[in-house]
Amino acid sequence: MIEANEWITPYLEEVFSKLDGEDIVVKAAGYSLFAGGKRMRPALMHASAVMLGKYGVTPEDIAMYAGALEMIHTYSLIHDDLPSMDNDDLRRGRPTCHKAYGESYAILAGDMLLNTAHEVLLQLAVKGEKYAKASYNVSSLAGIGGMIGGQSIDLSSEEKKIPLELLYELQKKKTGALIEAAVTTPFFLSSAPDKIYDLLKEYADHLGLAFQIKDDILDVEADQEKLGKSTGKDERDDKSTFVTLLGLDEAKKKLNEEEDSCKRVLDCLRNDGLNVSDLEQLTIFNLKRDY
Numbered sequence: 302m303i304e305a306n307e308w309i310t311p312y313l314e315e316v317f318s319k320l321d322g323e324d325i326v327v328k329a330a331g332y333s334l335f336a337g338g339k340r341m342r343p344a345l346m347h348a349s350a351v352m353l354g355k356y357g358v359t360p361e362d363i364a365m366y367a368g369a370l371e372m373i374h375t376y377s378l379i380h381d382d383l384p385s386m387d388n389d390d391l392r393r394g395r396p397t398c399h400k401a402y403g404e405s406y407a408i409l410a411g412d413m414l415l416n417t418a419h420e421v422l423l424q425l426a427v428k429g430e431k432y433a434k435a436s437y438n439v440s441s442l443a444g445i446g447g448m449i450g451g452q453s454i455d456l457s458s459e460e461k462k463i464p465l466e467l468l469y470e471l472q473k474k475k476t477g478a479l480i481e482a483a484v485t486t487p488f489f490l491s492s493a494p495d496k497i498y499d500l501l502k503e504y505a506d507h508l509g510l511a512f513q514i515k516d517d518i519l520d521v522e523a524d525q526e527k528l529g530k531s532t533g534k535d536e537r538d539d540k541s542t543f544v545t546l547l548g549l550d551e552a553k554k555k556l557n558e559e560e561d562s563c564k565r566v567l568d569c570l571r572n573d574g575l576n577v578s579d580l581e582q583l584t585i586f587n588l589k590r591d592y
Contacts, residue, residue, distance in 0.1 A: 305340035308347060308360070312368045316417065329402040329410035334375045336393040339592070341512070341583070342374055343367040345483035348579035349501065352570070356491035363487050365425055366435060369418040370486075373443045374479055376414035379407050381452070415443075435489035442482040451475025463541045469510070472543075476516075477509025484508070484580075497573065504566040504580070511559035512587055514552055517542040521549060523591055560588050 313334060320327045346367040350360045382389040382397040383404060390400055399407035422436040441447065451474025458471065484505040488498045521544055543552040563584045567577040 305344035305347065306337070309340060309343040309364070309367055309371060310335070312364050313371065316368060316372075316421070320417075325402065325406055326409045326413050329398055329406045330375075330379075330413050332401055333379050333392070333398045333410065334372065334414065336395065338393050339590075340371065341587075342370050342479055342483040344583060345480065345508075345580070346370065346486060348583055349484050350487040350490075351579055352575050352577055353487050353491045353493055353497070355574070356493040356497075358487050358491040362490050363435075365421050366439060366486050367483075369421040370439055370479065370482055372414040372418040372421075373439070373448075376411040376418070377443075377448060377452070377479075379411040379414070383407060386452075386456070431490055435486050438486050438489055439482045442478040447474050447478030447481075451478065458541055460539045461541070462546070465546055468541055468543065468546060472510060472513040473506065476513040477506060480509040480512060481505040497570070497575075500566055500570050500573075504563055504570075507559045507562040507566065508584060508587065511556055511563065511584075514543045514556040514559065515587055515590065517544045518549065518552055518556065519591070520544070556588070560584060 317327070317331055317334075322328070346363055347360050350358050350363045378392060379398045381387050382392055383399055389397055391397060395401075397407075398410055402410065419440065422440060426433040426436040443449065445453070451471050454467065454471040455475055458467070463471075481502060485498060485501045488501055491497075520542070543555060547555060564581070567581055567584070570580075571577050
């Protein structure tokens, strides 16, 4: 399995080298984008592309999509940490963007990352229909029907206990949508049959849910220094999470169920002659991670 930072960081650095490095907004955006992190979404996109190699797609084909997706993800973190949102002071082991650069520049840094990502996606879209479909897949899953829609539900659910069904919808959009974009985008550049897309989407649905449940558990159990962000903030903010609604033990049981579902879907892909080893490793990583 590729070390995602080694693969995607040079591309992101190339994008930033073309920008005005003295502009404070660019500095603020770079502060967050190059702060490390798991790079889970680029890793998933790379693994999906490798798996679909027999259908004519390569990791090089999707590098710009992965870079755009990571910029979108980072913009969402910058905005999510703002005082008007989650009001967090720590991200990836250091002060959040608004703590380091001020709230106004943090907002603009997030805007810049989102806009730059869409510039990249537009550059790709004009190459042809399959590239346009891949670009649209990323864009749409980042929008109101995906991540932004999930954030909207999250804000409207603060300081109240919400039904479990609404929590599933919230997390399918807020966390799961960008994971779906990572896993499914390579499909649009491939010649794979539609049933492969259906399996990729099903895998992404289960992995996105597992990823969020693991985050909810870590908010309770993890060491803050190791986690790189504030712990206990779900209880502090009186948020509905899988831990607060199900209890810690049931949340762990649900996590294992979702991981098992991931493995089941990967077995189906393997039975179609695909090498799923990288996606398997990422599934296991999510189950065992402590940050």
